Amino acid sequence: MKLLEKKAIEVLNKNWKNGFSIPCANLYPFQWFWDSGLIAVGFAHFDMDKAEKEIETLLDAQWENGFIPHIVFRSETDSYFPGADFHRSDLHPQSSKKYKTTGMTQPPVTGFVLKELYKISQNKVKTLSYIETVIDKVYLNHEYFFNNRDPKNEGLVYIYHNWESGTDNSPIWDDVWDTMNPPEYTFERRDTTHVDASQRPSKREYDHYLHIIEIAKKHNYDDKKIAELSPFLIQDPLFNAVLIKSNRSLIELYTLIGNNKDKIKQLHDWQEKSIKSFNNKLFDEEIGTYVHYDLRNEKLLKYVSSSSFSPLFAGIPTKERAMSMVKIMIDKFGGSHQYMCASFDPDSERFNPKKYWRGPVWVNLNWMLYRGLNEYGYSDLSERIKKDTIEIIEKNGFYEYFDSRKEMHKNGKAGYGGNNFSWSAALLIDLIHS
Template identity: 65%
Template sequence: MIDNLLDSAKQVLNGNFQPKGFSIPCDGLYPFQWNWDSGFIAIGFSHYDFEKAKSEVKTLLDAQWSNGFIPHIVFHNESDSYFPGAEFHKSELSPYAPKDHKTTGLTQPPVLGFVLEEMYHIHKNKDEVLAFVKNHIDQVFNCHKHLYEHRDPKNEGLVYIYHNWESGTDNSPMWDEVWETMTDIPTYEFERRDTSHVDASQRPSNQEYNYYLHLIEIAKAHNYDDAKITELSPFLIQDPLFNAMLIKSNQALINLYEIIGGETEKINTLKAWNTLSKKSFNDKLYDKELKAYIHYDLRNDRPLRHVSSSSFSPLFASVPDADRAKEIIDNLMTVFGKEEFYLCASFDPNSDKFNPKKYWRGPVWINLNWIVFHGLKSYGYNELATRVKNETIELITKNGFYEYFDARKEIHESGSGGYGGNNFSWSAALLIDLLKKEN
């Protein structure tokens, strides 16, 4: 069975790899290159086609802005199957945007640091992978530098996101409270393309899209200037998932620079960022009553007190000490680990906002499960990590390589619990990685 799954996963990845050297997440629904998708895809390719893995990272970094910013979408090709496209985002408004690539002015969780380290560990030819790392590691460092210098207005070591799409958890119930603070939002005229590919009940609403577009319009009005966004955007969130990925990637860069040698100044800078970041993470983003890491609304100076799969991502970055990790993991099992649910739902199943079919409002996502799996392993919770791994494999075995999955076990008896895009790249890539890893 494992060999069949591996072959199927490789077919998905190979089918989504484009002639220009990048992968689409899936056909139709997502026709361009997405930032953190490409990172996870590169991990999968590293197990069997390292040239494609390298190309995945290189094509993304080719579109890096001159100030270090790495965008969340690169429009390598023309397509009318996705909105909003390049003509809406207008990255050329920024003087830092590349002249030869159309992109968005948003980013996504910064995974490339630990992706490079995963590639180094996976690929057998260490000289080949190290040569590739040497050529690109400074680009990733410059991205981190940009984030800390332009998105941390209080010098806390916690960077903000200015759009929910930057979180990666697009329509999480987390943002409902933020939308309530945004008044006089225009009603935009637009044609949704996503709902022509998948059931509209599984996707964000049109009203949510009005908020999404409004945030982009504010950034565009100021040519994507970070200082103006900091001053004016109604959406400034310190996100535990985004910051955990940054901390994890900082540590990966430290490890890789130490292998390369001769980069003491950058190593010391990365260590300083992580020391401050972890302290602020634990002081500000840990909710002792909820026993979970939460989001913080920087614009309105208030915590957003909800538990989501993002709450457990700091385990992956070694943010909590052992005692706090145990508290978090016990809570994971109490809130998300009931027998009737697969681990790990993207939002608190006990909440009245939980929706197990709707995008990031409740379904299980393979990339977050992969992050939680590694986090559990790093603290020695091997049995629970194995459960997350096995349930992830079971979801794909029963349904196929979907974008996300219903968290309720009963739904999968008929093989109809997979939602969103099918033949989804990171579901295939991370399944390959999980199958190749020993428990």
């Protein structure tokens, strides 16, 4: 295990670019929002200065309204499409003047990541004083969501693009694509020059992705206009669970810091409303777990994915609901021929164990599920997820995602996407220490 951890540390140090990390070379050459947060958790175990700097540089690109973009374009490389010139973040009057960024965000992990840094820290006084310098920016980010992304004032925020979910090409979005007929765009893909095209979204899927951005750009990334006009408007259980988890962490950290009664009260108010709406609206009694809600077409998207179980990580379900979720997780995702936890329902005809978020195992979701199951007392299942995660990395290397079928892992070629992937390395380090 020490050798594996040593390799993970090498991956992180290699992907460190003087103040921030890239997810991996070539394929993702910039700074990504939720990647950076999760990478910081790994760094905290052996280099707290880098962990803190990672968060600091991410927050340095925050917009004036509290928004944190999903990509900060920190170099001029053209090895990634769509780049800064396509996204045009400058169209929004409050966008970062310092950096070119995208006009979309990602699951807001920063709140719970700060709590992780504090928990891991060997010098809690020093780490808490660092947290004090950045925590208000994270609070401002949460304020942005509740003020701008919650049109019904129900405590659930929307995402307007599949990239905001973090689960980019999930089969769940197929239902939304069926309601759209975007133009055929002419562009040069860069991702497929680095990895096998069969593991990536299709050209036609990219047409949908670009079309949604074009609508947002046309209205200068105005949230009200996006809520009114975007064909993609989803309340995502993973995104909202991460926000709720981060809210909880901010409450705990502000309590440790002291003198923040107003912010703590506001966070409690958001929390109460969010958890209530989350349970009332996103839990599907028939399926027995949480699903996505299509806010544009006012309907549940009744599919089981790894995101369906993410509420365990945030302490959202009751014990009874958690029991129902665990049963589904074991029945659908836990067969002896499978590694846990596939990103999409293996019983579905849409399942594809090689294609990005359409079925492979992802280390970041496994890490969340491991934590969540532990919190609810399912230690045997959480240990299985931890063991599976470590094993697939041992067999294949630090890939972006992995085949969920055990039979594919015999020759060490069941890792897909980018190799030497930062959050796979970072979260492996944390799993080893947990």
